[in-house]
Amino acid sequence: MLINTKLPLSLDYLQKQDQTFSLSGMTWTDYEKFNSEEYLGYRVSYFNGVITLVYPNLVIEVIFSSGSIDDLEKYQAIGVKKVWFWKNNKITFYELQSEGYTEITHSKYLSNLTYELLEKFVNKGLTKSPLIIEG
Structure with missing residues (x-):
């Protein structure tokens, strides 16, 4: 902070x-x-x-080769409230609580945004044109 x-x-x-x-x-x-x-x-x-x-209030870390959940420590040190990791076509959401980061299933502020829904669109975007992706 x-x-x-x-x-x-x-x-x-x-x-x-x-x-x-x-x-x-x-x-x-x-x-x-x-x-x-x-x-x-x-x-x-x-x-x-x-x-x-x-x-930032939100960090989205895309991990291709190095990086892990251990990176949460550096974000906690500066008070980042939300961290999203994308690794191996999977997204995980973390939110900073008083005891540290907790894995969550959906965004507190975007309640309809679940990690499954975001994964679906991100992974489709890697194989198809973003212009033709449908829900």
Whole structure:
């Protein structure tokens, strides 16, 4: 989480918002320092001397060769609420709870979106033109 508990801000409110942190007057060399283990998972951008960090609420990780459920630790460290893994034509949904990530069967906010339905369309998209995929 970009906002830490020592700041005099409402954490309940902030946890419901996108969190963005901007640093102005920066150089490209400063930007390159953000390419480290400490900032994995953040979206980091550089434009006109401003470095912007945003942490996502949802991460979709597509695993072709390396990667596993162990990656949940890095997402938990920065407070990512939802993580979806796609590996071997299977999708699993995880949601961050107080005790860690829990595997779930459908999206809390997209209640009609189950992992089975998403798998069906993603896997069809790998073998057919997206223009002819039907429900």
